[in-house]
Amino acid sequence: MFGDIMGMMGKLKETQQKIEETKKRLDSVLIDEQSTDGLLKVTITAxxxxxxxxxxxxxxxxxxxxxxxxxxxxxxxxxxxxxxNEAELAAVAKDGMPNIPGMDMFK
Known part of the structure; x- marks a missing residue:
């Protein structure tokens, strides 16, 4: 039982690190948007x-x-x-969540 908890804690810590790495990566994902006539253009990060x-x-x-x-x-x-942003972070969180019975939050 104690080993399971330690394994889960390790997995959660690893997931937290992956989330932080994903947030940093999303700073370099650029989205270009413009008005239909092209008179105004905006570039924004994820x-x-x-x-x-x-x-x-x-x-x-x-x-x-x-x-x-x-x-x-x-x-x-x-x-x-x-x-x-939400799709990327949800994917990382879902991937890294330990399998805890009754905690099916990301289905």
Whole structure:
């Protein structure tokens, strides 16, 4: 019994390390998103950090339009980044969870 607990603790520690490594790797996964007309482009990491924003000069003439574009494109980019982030971290967590009876959290 004690050996099983030690084995589980070791597995959990290993999984925690893999999660941290995955988080670091996700900093280098870049997602490009743009408006349908290509006037606004955003690059964001899978950890949801904005890396670049490119705004066409024509959008600088209309503050409201620019704000709308920013909201739409940034939200779309964050949504995609979140999906990638959650999928990657869930895969690592599921892989590393010890088989504890009654703890079928990741099925």
């Amino acid at each position: 950890n949801r950090k904005i890396k670049a924003v490119s705004i066409d000069d024509s959008l600088l003439e209309d503050k409201e339009q620019l704000e709308d574009y920013l909201l739409l494109v940034l939200n779309k980019a964050v949504e995609r980044a979140s999906a990638i």
